[in-house]
Amino acid sequence: MSSSTRSRVSTAPARGSMPRAPAQERSQQRVELALQATERLLLRLGPEGTSIPEIAHESGVPRASLYQFFPSKYAVFSHLAEVHLTYVAALLAARAQKLKRRDWRTVIRLLINEASDYYDATPVAGMLVLGGPFSRAGYLSQVAAINRIGREVGATLAQLETPLVLPKSPDAATLAVEIAFACMKFGYYRDSRISRPVRQQACNATVAYLAAWEK
Known part of the structure; x- marks a missing residue:
């Protein structure tokens, strides 16, 4: 390890x-x-x-x-999944701080690839997060983590030089994270990794959804 x-x-x-x-x-x-x-x-x-x-x-x-x-x-699986999800959230937050001059589409693409790289490089994280959850506690932990990531993504997009301001109701930022996450889970179930074509589809789907709020 x-x-x-x-x-x-x-x-x-x-x-x-x-x-x-x-x-x-x-x-x-x-x-x-x-x-x-x-x-x-x-x-x-x-x-x-x-x-x-x-x-x-x-x-x-x-x-x-x-x-x-x-x-x-x-219970062990749930705790480990939470550890990895917390790490991914911190990883994305750190990455987002360096992207304020990028356009929002590029930001989405880079964040999706950052998360995908982590899951591909960390098999246990992929197994527990993308292959799970394995219990209701794990599911609730996963929902909470996705909500945290959604808040980070929403704040990041709103602070860009050319901002993309998303509504809170519906919670568009968290829904966008869910869309990308669903694509990642699909790729993991099919290939045990998140392939380049699946990453591209995750980007396409997420960008298409968020484009509704572009001015």
Whole structure:
């Protein structure tokens, strides 16, 4: 596992994202070991073959300790997906800060490719985010992340030198993110990656939708 992936896995969970937050350093270390082990198992065995007993064996963390924080493997998957989605949101926000002089169509294309590059380069993220969610908690976490990304995209487009101001009702920015995300999921299901043709279709669909608000 790369150091960058390790740093994402060890990101502190958002409040409410875990059944019980670790209060002591030893517990935090155990959770980090379990998350890292889960990523390795997902790459080897996939979601179906990964289980709490396998995670316990791979990480060296007692099963009873794991259940204190994650009542099922789906709780682990949900937390890992949230970590990766949070990272993607931060990645896009950082990228957007450098694009204020670009036209909005170019911004959309660059952001879609930035997110696609991350999912293609990070198989576990693709598996859990594009191949999931695997539970209702995972679904709700994904919706919240898409809403955050939508707000960032809307703010970015409104701050361009030639701004594209989108309505809040309907929430056009978040709907645009959903359109692009649906195309990415289609590409992942078909090819286990987001190919160049699928990326182009994601750009085309998103731009066509947003063009309705261009002045």
